[in-house]
Amino acid sequence: MAKNRGDLPLSAAECARRTGLTVRALRVYERYGLVKPQRSANGWRRYGPKELARLNTIVALKGLGLTLAQIREMLCAKSLSLARVLAMQLEIWRNRKTATDKVIAVIERALGKLKGREKLSTDELCALLKSSDVQEAPGLSRDATDDLFTAEELREWRAHDVLLARLGMPLPRQAIEKLHGISFEYRDLMARGVPPGSAEAQALLARHNGLLLESGLRRQYLVRAVWNLPLARKVFAYSNHKLERAAVTGSAAAGTLIDYMFGVRMASRWWRLLAGIIELAKGLKSRGAMLDSAVAEDLARACIKVCRRYGLGDAAELAEWYARFGMTVAGGRASPYDPETQAAWEYLRDAVLTLSGERLQSEALALQGAGALPAAELRRYTSPDGAFALDIPVHWRTAPAVPANSPRELVRFASHWSGVHILIIFGGPQEPAHTLAVRVALVKQILAGKGFANFATAETLIGAREARLLDFDRPLGAGTWSCREYFVTDGVHSYTLGFGTTNKLLMFELFDRMAKSFVIAAQGGTKAA
Numbered sequence: 001m002a003k004n005r006g007d008l009p010l011s012a013a014e015c016a017r018r019t020g021l022t023v024r025a026l027r028v029y030e031r032y033g034l035v036k037p038q039r040s041a042n043g044w045r046r047y048g049p050k051e052l053a054r055l056n057t058i059v060a061l062k063g064l065g066l067t068l069a070q071i072r073e074m075l076c077a078k079s080l081s082l083a084r085v086l087a088m089q090l091e092i093w094r095n096r097k098t099a100t101d102k103v104i105a106v107i108e109r110a111l112g113k114l115k116g117r118e119k120l121s122t123d124e125l126c127a128l129l130k131s132s133d134v135q136e137a138p139g140l141s142r143d144a145t146d147d148l149f150t151a152e153e154l155r156e157w158r159a160h161d162v163l164l165a166r167l168g169m170p171l172p173r174q175a176i177e178k179l180h181g182i183s184f185e186y187r188d189l190m191a192r193g194v195p196p197g198s199a200e201a202q203a204l205l206a207r208h209n210g211l212l213l214e215s216g217l218r219r220q221y222l223v224r225a226v227w228n229l230p231l232a233r234k235v236f237a238y239s240n241h242k243l244e245r246a247a248v249t250g251s252a253a254a255g256t257l258i259d260y261m262f263g264v265r266m267a268s269r270w271w272r273l274l275a276g277i278i279e280l281a282k283g284l285k286s287r288g289a290m291l292d293s294a295v296a297e298d299l300a301r302a303c304i305k306v307c308r309r310y311g312l313g314d315a316a317e318l319a320e321w322y323a324r325f326g327m328t329v330a331g332g333r334a335s336p337y338d339p340e341t342q343a344a345w346e347y348l349r350d351a352v353l354t355l356s357g358e359r360l361q362s363e364a365l366a367l368q369g370a371g372a373l374p375a376a377e378l379r380r381y382t383s384p385d386g387a388f389a390l391d392i393p394v395h396w397r398t399a400p401a402v403p404a405n406s407p408r409e410l411v412r413f414a415s416h417w418s419g420v421h422i423l424i425i426f427g428g429p430q431e432p433a434h435t436l437a438v439r440v441a442l443v444k445q446i447l448a449g450k451g452f453a454n455f456a457t458a459e460t461l462i463g464a465r466e467a468r469l470l471d472f473d474r475p476l477g478a479g480t481w482s483c484r485e486y487f488v489t490d491g492v493h494s495y496t497l498g499f500g501t502t503n504k505l506l507m508f509e510l511f512d513r514m515a516k517s518f519v520i521a522a523q524g525g526t527k528a529a
Contacts, residue, residue: 176217201267299351420500436468
């Protein structure tokens, strides 16, 4: 009797396509010894009913929150029947509010066949895996991301989490949970047939935008994009995919939700206005219109007006967002903007920054070559206790001290335009034995142990006071984190102004101006060491 063609072993690519898993996930499971595919005569991997049943067991156990190592231990300890795994899987989906009747029905049918001692066909096993979609269900264990990201990418992203926390921008976990809730609200609107342009849908979009702004999530992604744009885009796409899959079941349903959410944005008044502005930006960009030309300034003013009227936040930040993370959606698939559209958003961003008096990195480099940098608009900052004061760029954010970083930390400031920039001010009682030279030597020793190198020291003046300057750096992603610290004392209290940046050429002269404006009050306290 001829074998049913539908039961023939599948290649890795075909298995991935029909089950919804990735080829990388299949390789990871094989590397962990969880599945051992058959081999064809020429050595190609082949997945038959036995391997598909094992894959269903793996993803079901992953849905329970087990790591791959725990799954391997469990599978080696005793043989798990597919019926038992499906029973556990069914219980999980019933307990999840996001599970749908479609998933439950698929699993119940499979259980019914198994209890009747019927074998599941290849098509049924593939359908079971794909419709259940447990490999991307809510509550993923950490190793679920290992199927999509390399170990190096995961390490770098987690390092970014630490750096953002030090910049006063910790991960807003509550906001992420709220975003999950908003995705469910979009789903409910779609299920009720609410038009994307309706007042109800537009009100939800306004809340969605407000949450991204208030939580700082949009700004966090922009900072991450400076460090590693490809990785930031990859994680952003993955995060959106998780949100969409949390609200619906099955690839087709998720795609429909993507289309609906995109349609809500497209139907908004503010998006229609921005779409017109970006088309004009394309034309100006193609004609080579200067950023300080009258037409570019008019375009920037129009963008600023739209952002203010509709609560979209800073216009330059919004343009930067769409330049880095903007997407088009068609047929349930999201794709990054084409190069022309990305360049138009960048042009709009630059036009807004130019209008507001800030200059872009390319302009700054050109001016630096001529021996001059554009004047940054500064504001005077005075410490709450009146102990010190200095000039800070008006667009830099003030953040509280992070005692875990150092008990001597007093305050920090940060900005991410044309890179990531930070200033941390440390202060405390002057220790008699710690001259400026001794302090610099001690700091160099500590920093060297943390991977910093290329140290350079110099004597300088801050006002009429003698000071020491220390430059150093270390690799950060594909670039370099460059630092400059200034050490100064009035004999009673000592201070360190620690600057860091991803854009040394643009910022070091500004750092020097800020440091030279630093004034220690005649009397005033600081934090104790």
